[in-house]
Amino acid sequence: MNDYFIAVVDDDQHIRELVEAYLKKDHFRTVALATAEEALEQLRVDPPDMWVLDIMLPGMDGYEFCRRIRLEAEVPIIMISARDNEVDKILGLELGGDDYLVKPFSPRELVARIKRQLQRWYKMKTIEEGKQAAPVLQLDADQLQLAVEERRAFWCGEEVDVTSKEFALLQTLAERPNRAFARDELLTIVWGDDYFGSDRAVDHLVKRLRKKIELLPVEAVWGHGYRLRMDGGESQG
Known part of the structure; x- marks a missing residue:
């Protein structure tokens, strides 16, 4: 320390x-x-x-x-x-x-x-x-691509400058598209199980990502959390 x-x-x-x-x-x-x-x-x-x-x-x-x-x-x-x-x-x-x-x-x-x-x-x-090298995680070649090993994010082929927390959130949602994650669940995954702050931190992180990727299909699930929708519809929330 x-x-x-x-x-x-x-x-x-x-x-x-x-x-x-x-x-x-x-x-x-x-x-x-x-x-x-x-x-x-x-x-x-x-x-x-x-x-x-x-x-x-x-x-x-x-x-x-x-x-x-x-x-x-x-x-x-x-x-x-x-x-x-x-x-x-x-x-x-x-x-x-x-x-x-x-x-x-x-x-x-x-x-x-x-x-x-x-x-x-x-x-x-x-x-x-400590994570082992992983291949590129790719969802819809002309939209979201995540190079997990390099921790780099791309939208429509253009690299997006994201922080480690923003990447962790994107990776979590992208690995299980359309699954609704609770805010508390995302808070634990991204911030760690010893984080004692408000779950509004998840909302703020999503807001930052939406500013960087305007058309990112992260959808708010009312009263629950968020999901990455991959059915071709428009993002809501």
């Missing part, structure tokens, strides 16, 4: 120093940054294994920087903010955040959440790296 490198991004010096002190006590390597612009340079030069990211930052805000992180990496992100309303939390999740903690918070609680996210992330990486 102490091999992990964590970046703390907050314009409040006291919070940066407090969080760093608690993380170093647990032998994490850390870097403290006051702005998203500084963090963006860190992302380019020496990307950390995890981000603790404040939403209200001078210049580029935490939401935009979270989106930038997700363009390049699927590492855990815990967002922190004085804002305690559902809209802000949902937006943070939609942009790729893994957890959301409201200020003022207990540093011990934050460290506990960091450890939980890293354990889940490490478990997911271990599973992915």
Whole structure:
């Protein structure tokens, strides 16, 4: 656990120093940054294994920087903010955040959440790296293609840039087309059985995929979950 490198991004010096002190006590390597612009340079030069990211930052805000992180990496992100309303939390999740903690918070609680996210992330990486090579999983040559070994997705022959969670969801649905998966089931498959967040994370992931693949036939099953419909009809939900 102490091999992990964590970046703390907050314009409040006291919070940066407090969080760093608690993380170093647990032998994490850390870097403290006051702005998203500084963090963006860190992302380019020496990307950390995890981000603790404040939403209200001078210049580029935490939401935009979270989106930038997700363009390049699927590492855990815990967002922190004085804002305690559902809209802000949902937006943070939609942009790729893994957890959301409201200020003022207990540093011990934050460290506990960091450890939980890293354990889940490490478990997911271990599973992915341990998978044996598999052939290309292909459904309808002119639409969806998944190269499982390479973890690459293609739509109508064009490669689509997807994160590891987005690929995991696509693979799960594509391996059993037309089967309705419950949200809780997808949450366990994609995030792991120790994930303690809301099943709305599945909805946010589907929403992200629909933005990337506009005609993706992922259909919402009312009150249940989702399925990938392969009968040639239009997607609903």
